[in-house]
Amino acid sequence: MMATRLNSRYDNQREALATYFDSTARQAWIDLTSDAKVSGIRATVRAGREEMRATLLSWLPDDLRRTRVLDAGCGTGAFSIAAACRGAEVTGIDVAAGLVEVARERTPSFIGHGRIHWKSGDMLDPDLGSFDHVVAMDSLIHYQPADLANALAELAERTTHSILFTFAPRTALLQTMYTVGKLFPRSDRSPAIVPTLEWEIRHRLGQLPGWKIGRTKRISSGFYTSQALELVRH
Numbered sequence: 001m002m003a004t005r006l007n008s009r010y011d012n013q014r015e016a017l018a019t020y021f022d023s024t025a026r027q028a029w030i031d032l033t034s035d036a037k038v039s040g041i042r043a044t045v046r047a048g049r050e051e052m053r054a055t056l057l058s059w060l061p062d063d064l065r066r067t068r069v070l071d072a073g074c075g076t077g078a079f080s081i082a083a084a085c086r087g088a089e090v091t092g093i094d095v096a097a098g099l100v101e102v103a104r105e106r107t108p109s110f111i112g113h114g115r116i117h118w119k120s121g122d123m124l125d126p127d128l129g130s131f132d133h134v135v136a137m138d139s140l141i142h143y144q145p146a147d148l149a150n151a152l153a154e155l156a157e158r159t160t161h162s163i164l165f166t167f168a169p170r171t172a173l174l175q176t177m178y179t180v181g182k183l184f185p186r187s188d189r190s191p192a193i194v195p196t197l198e199w200e201i202r203h204r205l206g207q208l209p210g211w212k213i214g215r216t217k218r219i220s221s222g223f224y225t226s227q228a229l230e231l232v233r234h
Helices: 008-021 026-032 040-058 078-087 097-106 143-155 172-183 198-205
Strands: 069-073 089-094 115-120 131-136 159-167 211-221 222-233
Touching: 008 097, 008 143, 026 040, 040 078, 040 089, 040 131, 040 159, 040 211, 069 078, 078 089, 078 115, 078 198, 097 115, 131 143, 131 198, 143 159, 143 198, 198 211, 198 222
Parallel strands: 069 089, 069 131, 089 115, 131 159
Antiparallel strands: 159 222, 211 222
């Protein structure tokens, strides 16, 4: 059986992410997730993220009224806002309080029947309650496979329908970038993305009782490579 109690390695990485996205990377992410002009490399990342967000949204019901959705790692809020516009009651949470403030500022005055509760903190906090659907887009890619799987197991305990998440597939390019990043660390570099083998993720999640793996899709756009995977109740 998969362990569901996370160790200090997860906590340490979460704190590193909070520090990075609330300091060094804050303005870069504000620009990346807006219409601001960005470099060619960042433009490919923006395009990839937009395609990934559209993919995950397409895996949710069109009508989300009377549905609770957790946007686990909401960043500046684009996914939360889109889900709320379909009628969902969304909890958008991120470790970076500064990005959550940006999300709050970007929320339209009218989002139809939907509602958004913006929070900063840990996506695994049990006080957030239970949800019909959980979405973790590019928010678990910085964790080791065991920690990623254990985080999903914790979320699964409070989810009734589906969990949609992404991981960084182990490609030659990503593995090289990860290795070089570990050999030549810099204090202002983002906490490393952890390239992960798909079979390892599937093996670990195959031990999650009451759940099965559904759809998957890999998106590559320049310097952006991420793979979506769906977990559904059965």
